[in-house]
Amino acid sequence: MMKLRIVTLKSAVCILGCTLLLSACAPLLLGGMAGTVVVATDRRTSGIQLEDEEIELRAASRIREMFGDRVHVNVNSFNLQVLLTGEVPTDRDRQAVYKIVSEVENVRKILNEVVIGPVSSYADRSHDVLLSSKVKAGIIDAKDLMVNTFKIIAEHDNIYLMGRVTPNEANRATEIARNVGGVKQVVRVFQLLTDDELRAINPPISSGTPPSGPGPR
Secondary structure (H helix, E strand, O other): OOEEEEOOOOOOOOHHHHHHOOOOOHHHHHHHHHHHHHHHHOOOOHHHHHHHHHHHHHHHHHHHHHHHHHOEEEEEEEOOEEEEEEEEOOHHHHHHHHHHHHOOOOOOEEEEOOEEOOOOOHHHHHHHHHHHHHHHHHHHHOOOOOHHHEEEEEEOOEEEEEEEEOHHHHHHHHHHHHOOOOOOEEEEEEEEOOHHHHHHHOOOOOOOOOOOOOOOO
16 A cells, blocks of 8 residues: 655655656757756755755765765755665665765755665666656646656655645645555655745736837837
8 A cells, every 4th residue: 555754854854767758859859948947947046956966966976985886875955955765785874874965065954765775776776767757747747736846756666755835736746646556655855835935936927918019219
């Protein structure tokens, strides 16, 4: 039976699979405008987005320097709050990974979902990529949601959902993920926004029509 877990980082402490859904020419069409689209619809500031990318790169590099291929750890940062998933041989390694990431600049909070066990196979990881792609496709199909407001991570058939969203958006995305075949558990790692906070981030566009004809001289 599929489970649902809710983790609120505020109170506690990828995408490659989409190519399976797109034609080979899609990157050529999307590449030039992808950055603009993401920045425009992502509810983080562009500065925070860059900091999140730096956190992921620095943490992954330091983990690789420390452990090499002995571990498989994925680092996902959203709004300076980090989700760790993957596998390590021992609990001591798990704690060491946490410590490494906690010392990366600008990290505010960490959710450590790394499990103790053998490193996952290529087939397992490919399956997770496909699973996250299916969830993403479901959110894209939902006309009441914007896919770029969510970060979707799959690990061991579990789906982790990150983002700055309203409770209604969180529930809608969770419902979509839960109904994707093969998903065992949905873990919500959201930062919830009120409707007023959302309006402050995305103010409504004025529907007024500018006057026609030449302006005053």
